[in-house]
Amino acid sequence: MDITDDKLVKIALVTSLIGLIGLIMFTPSIEVKEVKIKDIDRGMIDEEVSINCVVSDIKSSKSGSSYFLTISDGTGQMPLVIFESQVAQMQTNNLDIKDFKDKKVNVVGKITEYNNEMEIVLSEGDSLKILN
Template sequence: MKTNCEIMEITDEKLLRIALVTSLIGIIGLIAFTPTIEVKEVDIKDINRAMIDEEVRITGVITDIAQSSSKTSYFLTVNDGEAQIQLIIFENQVAEIQSKNLDIENFKNRQVEIVGTVTQYNSEMELILSSGDSLRIVN
């Protein structure tokens, strides 16, 4: 009579097949569900501490642009008519934007759409730009 160990012997080949099938199922799932993942669009006044680390989409006018003392990052003030928030653009996103022949200063007084991650600094809510493609002029 065979023991359970002899019946359920897992070989490298069986393990490889299991890993391959599991990977394929995961990839198919990602392909199927990725288009349905949408960034939540919010008004600036509705951004709160419960949303920290969430990615959101806002629309507003860039009313002020300041550069960091190291000259590598930018701080943009975005106003949607009811509230305003600070948008932080770090060095790597600045480089992405500039690689498209755009200057950060050109966004001033322009209506923009922004996708960013909500964060808090000195008790103030802020957005960190998700990527260089996440800041675009809409008007």
């Protein structure tokens, strides 16, 4: 059996379509892992996680464009960093960061390390939600 250019193109096309269909089917099932603060370690750097916690403190950067929140979930506490782009998204949705103080929230963000301390960086402006 000879493989011609036409057959090769058809095989590539069919393989690509199968791959795209697989991506479309399995993408909704990819979920962010929910963790406790005490379980976060250096092996989780660059991993996106979800934490149910309480915002115990809110501080802004010197420029006022970024915020540093202290979150705790009963197992520990850690800083949550909200950069200027996420702050702008929150303001577009009429959310004020100060409204989150002492509220139970769900945070979705990426684990990072800064000055030998683990922290979480908010993924998107809508990744910080108040829980009932």
